[in-house]
Amino acid sequence: MDEITAGLSEIDCDVLVIGGGTAGPMAAYKAKMKNPDAKVVLLEKANVKRSGAISMGMDGLNNAVIPGHSTPEQYTKEITIANDGIVDQAAVLKYAENCFEMIQELDRFGIRFQKDENGDYDVKKVHHMGTYVLPMPNGETVKKALYRQLRRARILISNRYMATRLLTGKSGRIAGAIAVNTRTAEFLVVRAKTVIMSMGAAGRLGLPTSGYLFGTYENAANSGEGYAMAYHAGAKLANLECFQINPLIKDYNGPACAYVAGPFGGYTANAKGERFIECDYWSGQMMQEFYKELQSGNGPVFLRLNHLRQETADHIEHILHTVERPSRGRFHEARGTRYAQTMIEMHISEIGFCSGHSASGVFVDECARTTVPGLYAAGDMASVPHNYMLGAFTNGAIAGEDAIDFAAEVDFDAYDRADVLAEQERVLAPTRREDGIPPNQIEYKVRRLVNDYLQPPKVSKKYELAQQRFAEAREDMEQVMVARDAHELMRALEVSSILDCADMAACASLYRAESRWGLYHWRTDYPERNDDEWKCHVLLGKQDDGTMGCEKRAVQPYIVPISDDEKDAYYKQRITAEA
Amino acid sequence: MPLANTSTSVPVVVDEDKCIADKGCTVCVDVCPLDVLRISELTGKAYMKFDECWYCMPCEADCPTGAVTVNIPYLLK
Amino acid sequence: MTFEPFEAFCDLDDLAEKLRDADPGVRRVAVMDLADTAEPGAVALIGSALHDGVPEVRLQAAIALGEFDGRDCAQMLVVGLVDADHRVARAAADSLAELKDPAAADPIFPLIAHAAPAVRAGALRGIKELRRPDALPLALRALDDADPQVRVEALGVVGYLKVEETLPALIAASRDAHAEVRRTAVGALGFSRSAHAAEALIRALSDSDWSVRAAAAEILGKGRFARAVAPLMAAFEDPEWQVQVKIMRSLGQLKAAEAVPLIGRSLEAEISNLRKEAAAALGEIAVPACRPYLEGFVDDPDPDVRKNVRWALGRIE
Ligand SMILES: Cc1cc2nc3c(=O)[nH]c(=O)nc-3n(C[C@H](O)[C@H](O)[C@H](O)COP(=O)(O)OP(=O)(O)OC[C@H]3O[C@@H](n4cnc5c(N)ncnc54)[C@H](O)[C@@H]3O)c2cc1C
Numbered sequence: 006m007d008e009i010t011a012g013l014s015e016i017d018c019d020v021l022v023i024g025g026g027t028a029g030p031m032a033a034y035k036a037k038m039k040n041p042d043a044k045v046v047l048l049e050k051a052n053v054k055r056s057g058a059i060s061m062g063m064d065g066l067n068n069a070v071i072p073g074h075s076t077p078e079q080y081t082k083e084i085t086i087a088n089d090g091i092v093d094q095a096a097v098l099k100y101a102e103n104c105f106e107m108i109q110e111l112d113r114f115g116i117r118f119q120k121d122e123n124g125d126y127d128v129k130k131v132h133h134m135g136t137y138v139l140p141m142p143n144g145e146t147v148k149k150a151l152y153r154q155l156r157r158a159r160i161l162i163s164n165r166y167m168a169t170r171l172l173t174g175k176s177g178r179i180a181g182a183i184a185v186n187t188r189t190a191e192f193l194v195v196r197a198k199t200v201i202m203s204m205g206a207a208g209r210l211g212l213p214t215s216g217y218l219f220g221t222y223e224n225a226a227n228s229g230e231g232y233a234m235a236y237h238a239g240a241k242l243a244n245l246e247c248f249q250i251n252p253l254i255k256d257y258n259g260p261a262c263a264y265v266a267g268p269f270g271g272y273t274a275n276a277k278g279e280r281f282i283e284c285d286y287w288s289g290q291m292m293q294e295f296y297k298e299l300q301s302g303n304g305p306v307f308l309r310l311n312h313l314r315q316e317t318a319d320h321i322e323h324i325l326h327t328v329e330r331p332s333r334g335r336f337h338e339a340r341g342t343r344y345a346q347t348m349i350e351m352h353i354s355e356i357g358f359c360s361g362h363s364a365s366g367v368f369v370d371e372c373a374r375t376t377v378p379g380l381y382a383a384g385d386m387a388s389v390p391h392n393y394m395l396g397a398f399t400n401g402a403i404a405g406e407d408a409i410d411f412a413a414e415v416d417f418d419a420y421d422r423a424d425v426l427a428e429q430e431r432v433l434a435p436t437r438r439e440d441g442i443p444p445n446q447i448e449y450k451v452r453r454l455v456n457d458y459l460q461p462p463k464v465s466k467k468y469e470l471a472q473q474r475f476a477e478a479r480e481d482m483e484q485v486m487v488a489r490d491a492h493e494l495m496r497a498l499e500v501s502s503i504l505d506c507a508d509m510a511a512c513a514s515l516y517r518a519e520s521r522w523g524l525y526h527w528r529t530d531y532p533e534r535n536d537d538e539w540k541c542h543v544l545l546g547k548q549d550d551g552t553m554g555c556e557k558r559a560v561q562p563y564i565v566p567i568s569d570d571e572k573d574a575y576y577k578q579r580i581t582a583e584a
Numbered sequence: 585m586p587l588a589n590t591s592t593s594v595p596v597v598v599d600e601d602k603c604i605a606d607k608g609c610t611v612c613v614d615v616c617p618l619d620v621l622r623i624s625e626l627t628g629k630a631y632m633k634f635d636e637c638w639y640c641m642p643c644e645a646d647c648p649t650g651a652v653t654v655n656i657p658y659l660l661k
Numbered sequence: 662m663t664f665e666p667f668e669a670f671c672d673l674d675d676l677a678e679k680l681r682d683a684d685p686g687v688r689r690v691a692v693m694d695l696a697d698t699a700e701p702g703a704v705a706l707i708g709s710a711l712h713d714g715v716p717e718v719r720l721q722a723a724i725a726l727g728e729f730d731g732r733d734c735a736q737m738l739v740v741g742l743v744d745a746d747h748r749v750a751r752a753a754a755d756s757l758a759e760l761k762d763p764a765a766a767d768p769i770f771p772l773i774a775h776a777a778p779a780v781r782a783g784a785l786r787g788i789k790e791l792r793r794p795d796a797l798p799l800a801l802r803a804l805d806d807a808d809p810q811v812r813v814e815a816l817g818v819v820g821y822l823k824v825e826e827t828l829p830a831l832i833a834a835s836r837d838a839h840a841e842v843r844r845t846a847v848g849a850l851g852f853s854r855s856a857h858a859a860e861a862l863i864r865a866l867s868d869s870d871w872s873v874r875a876a877a878a879e880i881l882g883k884g885r886f887a888r889a890v891a892p893l894m895a896a897f898e899d900p901e902w903q904v905q906v907k908i909m910r911s912l913g914q915l916k917a918a919e920a921v922p923l924i925g926r927s928l929e930a931e932i933s934n935l936r937k938e939a940a941a942a943l944g945e946i947a948v949p950a951c952r953p954y955l956e957g958f959v960d961d962p963d964p965d966v967r968k969n970v971r972w973a974l975g976r977i978e
């Protein structure tokens with residue numbers, strides 16, 4: 006295994022789904038269900054059985070809009086406020102209206118949500134206003150259940166193929182994609198009438214302080230190809246300057262989910278064991294408060310459970326150590342930390358792109374359509390904010406159903422063969438060198454630069470320096486990077502996505518000349534929020550001359566209006582104490 | 585510049601007495617999202633070939649014989 | 662032949678052949694591959710592996726059947742549930758609990774009366790989600806089982822069916838000798854709005870076990886039992902603050918104006934969870950009498966308390 010084999014095959018399909026994590030399997034399934042005669046292909050870099058952010062399940066749904074507990078309108082309002090107003094509400098509202106049906110369908114698939122003793126969903130109130138959290142303490146079988154549905158529906162699954170570029174047609178529509186086998190380096194050219202991208206977050210942008218390239222918060226297979234491929238295909242990307250930064254267990258670098266602990270009475274505390282977070286919703290504002298506390302004399306920051314009954318703390322421990330990131334338990338065991346006794350030290354994550362937790366993604370409308378006809382995006386890489394797992398499922402379904410209809414209306418668009426040849430050349434270049442710099446070193450350097458220069462607070466001068474250094478790294482990547490086998494070639498291709506994402510992060514951040522979204526886009530040169538000029542999306546894209554550029558795009562008029570006193574209702578509560 | 589091999593301690597341990605890769609099992613290799621496990625041509629057993637682990641644990645959870653243990657790697661222990 | 666880069670749909674006959682291999686390792690791998698086919702025809706083959714002489718193969722089969730559903734699958738799994746090897750039996754019980762098709766309950770029913778408590782518990786757990794009304798008499802009988810775990814599982818079945826006629830049995834279970842049984846029974850009573858249910862829940866407020874008291878306090882509020890106000894107030898000084906939190910939440914849901922002074926005093930509590938809950942409850946009740954209590958805590962050092970105090974004051978305006 007892993008030897009480089011030359012070769013290229015071509016296949017055709019109606020709908021090509023790239024990325025078989027969360028949104029992707031649902032998109033493929035829904036497309037196939039709507040038109041069982043259609044050919045639906047699901048392409049995955051890893052193996053659909055256990056790939057993606059949800060490979061070991063999730064602690065729970067963070068944003069379930071369930072009748073009797075919250076309404077779609079209320080949810081839309083809260084997301085609009087949490088995202089500082091930069092929201093096209095149609096997509097958020099559509100998600101909110103569809104997500105309960107998705108929960109019920111997932112339940113029928115055999116995915117386990119917490120129910121009370123009467124079999125009703127046991128929804129928990131975590132936020133101050135709405136009630137949205139539905140725990141999944143036994144949810145570790147989620148991928149198994151999905152995989153089972155895909156097999157039954159006879160979806161064609163291609164595992165261990167990494168997509169590297171999209172193909173666009175002569176008429177400007179999407180025409181397919183190019184992928185490389187991660188164990189043989191064989192090429193697969195997929196001609197497709199529509200393509201749905203669901204390649205997850207750009208999780209390998211910043212560098213975890215441990216120094217492990219793969220010790221990221223996000224699933225480390227999500228190296229940002231989705232963002233890079235969309236960019237090269239001419240699609241627009243929205244609000245990339247709204248970085249993702251998450252609270253996490255220090256050193257372990259995985260979540261210590263306050264959403265799990267909250268309903269039991271656990272909370273995020275400072276060194277005195279006291280709460281300090283004013284903000285109600287997981288957002289950049291909250292991360293700003295977290296960051297400030299870390300920097301202040303009150304830090305560091307902890308997850309506090311040691312005021313709870315031993316049984317309660319042990320129960321939370323049990324949940325956190327069984328699903329989502331079960332190695333949390335191993336980590337604490339090695340250090341001898343028990344939640345019932347000691348507070349758990351927390352920190353903040355490296356930066357990334359991810360709409361699932363923030364808002365940075367490929368620009369899509371409420372039908373998951375990108376700005377390239379026939380090209381869709383869903384999940385963490387699409388621009389619907391604060392979407393999380395249920396958003397990936399729900400919007401994946403929306404994408405699948407829209408794409409299958411689109412495919413019925415059109416024929417294949419012809420792409421240029423030269424594009425395929427050029428891509429083959431680009432991909433194989435590192436394999437044609439005898440020696441040079443291995444991918445892991447270039448990756449380390451780029452990501453270390455991301456930490457040094459792009460991590461907020463954002464300083465304009467540092468960003469300009471970063472751009473220069475990224476350009477040097479790009480030259481190294483193109484001229485001297487070497488890959489000795491197919492596995493290393495996958496890593497080499499990932500470096501190229503990471504570097505593209507780093508460039509995009511810098512470009513978008515420099516463009517938005519204000520501060521917004523708390524820590525996510527805190528610019529020291531423009532410390533204030535400026536609604537007059539910047540209450541708009543920033544769309545990044547490839548310009549006619551081939552360079553990267555940004556433009557403003559108006560926010561769609563709100564469908565669910567928010568009155569001033571409603572906004573105040575949130576802000577007023579956040580005011581810090583006088584004393 | 586020429587390349588060198590630097591040693592590193594890897595987190596995943598396979599109990600070779602329990603591993604049934606020689607009977608056709610490839611479960612852990614299949615499920616790993618980072619594709620870092622392989623079946624050794626020498627021993628016919630699974631092992632960690634690349635130090636690129638997310639310590640996510642499907643390899644351990646899905647191994648039918650309980651042969652796999654995922655440890656917390658040294659630098660973040 | 663054209664190149665097919667897709668995951669194969671394996672041939673069942675090939676795998677059936679491997680299932681007869683002399684090497685148990687090969688048989689195990691065959692069982693796993695059969696599960697991956699997701700073919701209905703694989704169920705019987707995997708089921709046959711539950712009769713394998715080697716426990717590890719049977720274990721694999723019990724796990725693999727968790728990937729399937731329906732009557733036939735259940736028929737196979739009940740074989741695993743009575744396996745002499747406890748690992749196989751446990752895996753079969755887990756797989757039974759994955760079933761979703763109501764028809765799958767039929768082959769499980771007889772095992773509710775099995776001699777081994779683990780089998781009885783596993784069978785009850787398996788039929789809970791299937792919500793079959795005809796399971797009721799069997800589950801009710803199991804409420805008298807000698808084994809507490811069986812009683813807990815039986816309560817699960819009864820609770821999911823939400824039938825008013827089961828109240829006497831649920832109420833009896835809320836007096837069980839075993840705390841876990843009592844807690845589950847209290848939870849299962851949640852669907853009822855009847856006076857009898859309320860009475861039982863009120864009695865549970867003075868249970869010896871804190872988790873039973875907490876559950877009762879929570880459900881009395883959820884069910885909006887107006888008559889629970891006085892008993893909740895009487896239970897207010899519970900020695901466990903986690904119970905007090907639930908009591909306050911329920912008094913808030915019940916809009917219990919008479920409880921305002923009691924709740925207001927909790928704003929002085931040292932544990933901030935209590936202060937936070939007290940402010941939230943006063944905001945739910947939102948009568949003018951809440952105001953003087955709240956006003957002193959607008960600047961509470963805890964942000965969550967402050968938020969709730971400000972929100973509550975806003976609701977009174
Ligand atoms: C640690 C953690 C905890 C979380 N906790 C919660 C929670 O408790 N509740 C909640 O609601 N949400 C939670 N989330 C968020 C939620 O999991 C994600 O929003 C959601 O799963 C994203 O789905 P996705 O399909 O976009 O991405 P993923 O599920 O990550 O799937 C992306 C897939 O694309 C594949 N891929 C990547 N690049 C390529 C390529 N070039 N070619 C082919 N395939 C490719 C990857 O291998 C992967 O399988 C959490 C996320 C993380 C990381």
Ligand code: SF4
Pocket residue numbers: 598602603604605609610611612613629630646647648649650651652
């Ligand atoms: S899953 Fe277990 S038995 Fe199978 S190859 Fe891996 S270590 Fe060996």
Ligand code: SF4
Pocket residue numbers: 596615616617618619620621636637638639640641642643644654
């Ligand atoms: S822990 Fe995860 S990344 Fe590491 S070897 Fe196992 S499956 Fe692969």
